Amino acid sequence: MKFTANDIARLIEGKLDGDPNVVVNKVSKIDEGEPGSVSFLANPKYTPFIYDSEASIVIVNTDFVPEKSVKPTLIKVKDAYSAFARLLEVYNNIKHSKTGISEKADIAHSASIGKDVFVGPFVSIGENTTIGENTKIYANTVIGDNVNIGDNCLVFSNVNIYSDCIIGSKVTLHAGIVIGSDGFGFAPQQDSNFKKVAQIGNVIIEDQVEIGANTTIDRATMGSTIIRKGVKLDNLIQVAHNAEIDENTVIAALTGISGSAKVGKNCMIGGQVGIVGHLQIADEVRIAAQAGVSSSIKEKGFTALGSPAIEYNNYKKSYVHFKNLQNLVDRIKVLEKKLEERGQ
Amino acid sequence: MKFTANDIARLIEGKLDGDPNVVVNKVSKIDEGEPGSVSFLANPKYTPFIYDSEASIVIVNTDFVPEKSVKPTLIKVKDAYSAFARLLEVYNNIKHSKTGISEKADIAHSASIGKDVFVGPFVSIGENTTIGENTKIYANTVIGDNVNIGDNCLVFSNVNIYSDCIIGSKVTLHAGIVIGSDGFGFAPQQDSNFKKVAQIGNVIIEDQVEIGANTTIDRATMGSTIIRKGVKLDNLIQVAHNAEIDENTVIAALTGISGSAKVGKNCMIGGQVGIVGHLQIADEVRIAAQAGVSSSIKEKGFTALGSPAIEYNNYKKSYVHFKNLQNLVDRIKVLEKKLEERGQ
Amino acid sequence: MKFTANDIARLIEGKLDGDPNVVVNKVSKIDEGEPGSVSFLANPKYTPFIYDSEASIVIVNTDFVPEKSVKPTLIKVKDAYSAFARLLEVYNNIKHSKTGISEKADIAHSASIGKDVFVGPFVSIGENTTIGENTKIYANTVIGDNVNIGDNCLVFSNVNIYSDCIIGSKVTLHAGIVIGSDGFGFAPQQDSNFKKVAQIGNVIIEDQVEIGANTTIDRATMGSTIIRKGVKLDNLIQVAHNAEIDENTVIAALTGISGSAKVGKNCMIGGQVGIVGHLQIADEVRIAAQAGVSSSIKEKGFTALGSPAIEYNNYKKSYVHFKNLQNLVDRIKVLEKKLEERGQ
Secondary structure: OOEEHHHHHHHOOOEEEOOOOOEEOEEOOHHHOOOOEEEEEOOHHHHHHHOOOOOOEEEEEOOOOOOOOOOOEEEEEOOHHHHHHHHHHHHHHHHOOOOEEOOOOEEOOOOEEOOOOEEOOOOEEOOOOEEOOOOEEOOOOEEOOOOEEOOOOEEOOOOEEOOOOEEOOOOEEOOOOEEEEOOOOEEEOOOOOEEEOOOOOEEEEOOOOEEOOOOEEEOOOOOEEEEOOOOEEOOOOEEOOOOEEOOOOEEOOOOEEOOOOEEOOOOEEOOOOEEOOOOEEOOOOEEOOOOEEOOOEOOOOOEEEOOOOEEHHHHHHHHHHHHOHHHHHHHHHHHHHHHHHOOO | OOEEHHHHHHHOOOEEEOOOOOEEOEEOOOOOOOOOEEEEEOOHHHHHHHOOOOOOEEEEEOOOOOOOOOOOEEEEEOOHHHHHHHHHHHHHHHHOOOOEEOOOOEEOOOOEEOOOOEEOOOOEEOOOOEEOOOOEEOOOOEEOOOOEEOOOOEEOOOOEEOOOOEEOOOOEEOOOOEEEEOOOOEEEOOOOOEEEOOOOOEEEEOOOOEEOOOOEEEOOOOOEEEEOOOOEEOOOOEEOOOOEEOOOOEEOOOOEEOOOOEEOOOOEEOOOOEEOOOOEEOOOOEEOOOOEEOOOEOOOOOEEEOOOOEEHHHHHHHHHHHHOHHHHHHHHHHHHHHHHHOOO | OOEEHHHHHHHOOOEEEOOOOOEEOEEOOOOOOOOOEEEEEOOHHHHHHHOOOOOOEEEEEOOOOOOOOOOOEEEEEOOHHHHHHHHHHHHHHHHOOOOEEOOOOEEOOOOEEOOOOEEOOOOEEOOOOEEOOOOEEOOOOEEOOOOEEOOOOEEOOOOEEOOOOEEOOOOEEOOOOEEEEOOOOEEEOOOOOEEEOOOOOEEEEOOOOEEOOOOEEEOOOOOEEEEOOOOEEOOOOEEOOOOEEOOOOEEOOOOEEOOOOEEOOOOEEOOOOEEOOOOEEOOOOEEOOOOEEOOOEOOOOOEEEOOOOEEHHHHHHHHHHHHOHHHHHHHHHHHHHHHHHOOO
16 A cells, blocks of 8 residues: 555645655655654654655644754644544555455355445355454354454454354454353262253344453353453453453453453453452453462452462562562571570 | 243152143243243242242242142152253253264364264364264364373363373363363573473373363473363362362463462362462362462462462451551551650 | 385385385374374383284384394384474375365456465365465365465464465464454444444464464454464464564464564463553563463563463462461461550
8 A cells, every 4th residue: 555645635634845746655764764654643752763764644733843954754633642542543544444244254144245245255154143344254253153343444364253152243353262262160079070061042242342362251141241342452362251341451461260250341451360260340440460369359440469369569569578588588597596695 | 941840850750730731942040931931849938939830840849839720730859950951951961962973074084983972073183083982073173182081071172182192081181172272381591591301201181070161271391281080170260280270170361370389179269360380189178269379388278369369268357457548558657646745 | 095014114214124015104103003003112111012003004213122023014213203393294195185266266367376276165265366276275264355375384274364465475274263353343423322433454364373273363454464474373362453572583383462562482372371451571581371461571581471461480389378377377376466565
C-alpha cells in the first residue's frame, strides 16, 4: 500500500508543509525514520530527531515551529499522536479488507455466510453455523457445527472453535486459539481411574473482545464459559470451564483462570497469575504478575501480590524483610547470647 | 439431536411421570431450566427449584415425592446424578459418531485406516501410519510418518503428531496439541553457540489418556517420552523430552515437566507447577499450584507447596509468619532496645 | 531407512570389528539395546552393558578392549559420542530431505519459492512472500503476505507467520508456533473501555534460531520484535511486542518476556520465568525457573532467583530461614519472656 503526503493530509485533515507528492509505504519512529516512511512528533523530548530524520513525512502538532530546516514533508494537525493512531487504524483496516470465499475452503451446505465475508483456503465451517457480515476468517481455521459468529470479526489462521460456541461482533481471535475444548472434568473412581464427565456446555464471547495467540478457553460442563464485552486476553492464557470474565477486564499472557472462577469488571491481571477454581474476584481488582490467588477477593479495587496472594504493600514490605532474613537471624543470635551471658 | 421423554426413560431405565412425548434437544441446570431441555435433581438443596423449573424433563431419584405440582415430565431412577451423567455420555457419543474419509484429506498410500474411522477435511496422514477402528480425526490435523494410533480415539482439529509416535486406544487429544516435537537439547560450543542434539526418539501415549488444548509433548532424545495409561493432562502443559508420567496422574494447566523427570502414579499436580529435570516424584504425591519442585520427592503421598517446594503445612505456617515479618522485626527492635537500656 | 555396519563405518570413518553386513534401522541406548539398532559406548560406567547388549552395532572408542566376547558388531572411532551424534544428524537430515511442492498447497502467484524447497499439503503462502532454497514447510502452515524466509529452514506443521515478518536461514520452527500476532496494546478510554492500538510493526528472526512448539511472538507496535542469531526458545513461550532477545540466549518453556524488554547475549533463562516490560537484562545473566524479574539486571553474569527476583544465593539463604520461621518466632517469644521475667 502506497500513500502520498496529499492522501494522508486529506485522511487526517492536516495542513501540508512540503512536497505533497512524496510517497510512503510504511511507518517509522521519529528516531529511526527512513526514506519512504511516515512518522510523527508528539512528545517535545523527541523534537531534536526531526532535524536529522530521513522519514519522508512527519505528522506534527500545529504549534510545532521548526528551529532549523527540516527535510520531511510536514503534516500539521491538532493532535499528532491521535492523527497517527487514526492513520495506523486505516492502514490496518485496508490490510484486512479482503473479501470472497476461497474455493479451497470446506463449508457445510447448512452454514450461513454473511455479506462481504472473507474465508481463506483450508477453512472448515460446520453444519448450521452462521458467520456475520464483514467477518474475515483466515486460512486453516476450523469452526464446528452450530457456531454463531457476529459481524466485523477478525479470525486469524489455525483458530479452532468447537461446536455450539457463540462469538459476538467486532471480536478479534488470533492464530492458534482454541475455544470450546472440553473442560478438565473427571470423576475419581474407586480403582483410582478417572471417569470423564461429559462437557456439554459451550463458550460465549461477547462483542469487542480480543484474544491473543494460542490462548485456550474450555467449554462449560453445563451452561457457558463467558467472556464479557470488551475483555482483552493476551497470548497463551487458559480459561477453564464455567469461568466468567466480566466487562473490560484485561489479562496478560500465561495466566490461568480455573474452573467456575468469576472475575469482575475492569480488572487488570498480570502475566503468569493463577486463580483457583470457584473464587470470586471483585471489580477493578489488580493482580500483580505471578500472583497465586487462593481465596476470593471481595474488596473492589484491591491490589494483590504473592503466592498465595495477599495485599500488595503487605507483600512488598514482608519481602524486604525476607531478603534480610539472615540479618534478622543474626540479631536474634546476638540477643540470645547477651541474655545468656547475663546469666539466664 | 432430539429426544422424547420416552426415549430418555428407556435409555436410563427410568419410570415416566408426565407427558412421554415431550421433546428436548439440550440439557440445563435445574435452577436455569428452560423449555426444551432435560435437567436433573439429585442434591436435596436444589429441590425448591423443581417447582418453578421450565425444563421439559427432570430426572429425579425414585424417592422424590413432590410437595406441590410440578410442570416438567419426571423420570424416576435409582440415582439421578449417574443417570444424567450416562445421558450426557450418550449425547456426546452421538455427537462424535461421524464416519467416512473426507475427499479433501491427504492420506499416504501406505497408511492403513481402520473401520468406521472419520477423517475430516485438510487432514494429512503420513507414510506407514496406522489409524485404529472407530477413531475420529477432525479437520486440519497433521499426522506424520510411521505413527500408530489405536482404536476409539478422538483427535480434534489442528493437532500435530510428529513421525514415529505411538498413541494407544480411547485417547482424546484436543485441538492444537503438539506431540513429538524435538526435545530442547543443545550442546554448548566453545564460541558460545549451541549445537543441536538430534532428537530421534519418540512419544508413547498409552490407553485412556486425555490431553488438553495446545499442550506440547516433546519426543525423547533417544528412547521415548511416555504418558502412561489413564493420565489426564489439562491445556497448555509442557512435557519435555524423556519425561515419564505414570498411570492415572492428573496435571492442571500451564504446568511444565522438565526433561527426564519421572512422575509417579495417581499424583495430583496443580496448575503452573514446574518440575525440574531428572527428578523422581513418588506415587500419590500432591503438588499445589505454582509450586516449583527442585528436588526429588521420594515419600509416597507427600504434599508439596512453594517455590522451591517444601512440605505443604510447613510452607503454609512459614507463610503466615512471612505476612507478619514487619511485626517480627518490630519485636526484635524492642528487645534490642530493652537490652541496650539495661546497659550492655 | 536402513544402514549396514559398513555404511555407518564409512560415514563416521570408523574401523569395523564384526559382521559388516548387519542391518540397523533405529538407534538405542546401550542399556536398552535391541536387535536391529545401533548404540554407542562412551562413558566407562556403561561398559558392563556391552557384554549383554542385543544391539546389532555399537560404536566404541578406539581404546576400548573387550574383556569378554561381545555380540554386536563394533565400530571403533576416536570419539564414540561425537561419532554417534554425527550419525544422528545424518539420520535427521535424511528424514527432512523431502522436496517438491504439494498440489494441495495454496501459493500466491507473486510468491517466490527457492530451489529444493518442500511445501506440504494445505500450506498457504501469501502475496510477495519469498521462501529460500532448501527450506521445508510442513502441512497446514500459514504464511502471510510479504514474508521473507531464508535458506535451509525447517518449518513444521500448523505454524502461523503473519504478514511482513522476516525469518533468517537455518531457522527451525516447531508445530503450532505463532509469529507476528498483534502486540497486546490497548489505550484505556474514559468510559473504561480499551481502544486497540494498531500493531503495524513486524517480527525479525535471525539465522540459526530454533523455536519450540506453540510458542508465540508478537509483532512490534512499530519497528520490530527481534530474536537474534542463535537464540533457542523452548515450547509455550510468550515474547511480547518490541521485545528483543540477543544472540545465543536460551529460554526454557512457559516463560514470558513482556513488551519492550531487552534480553542480552548468552543468557540462560529457566522455565516459567516472567520478565516485566521495558527492562534490560545484561549479557550472560542466568535466571532460575519461576523467577519474576521486576527490575533491570545490569550486572553481566548475574544469577537471579525468586519473585520478585533477587541475587540467587541471597534468595537461597533467605529461603532456608523462611522454612524455619516458626523456629525464629519461637526464639523471639523465649527472649521476650525472659526479659519480662527479669522485670521489665
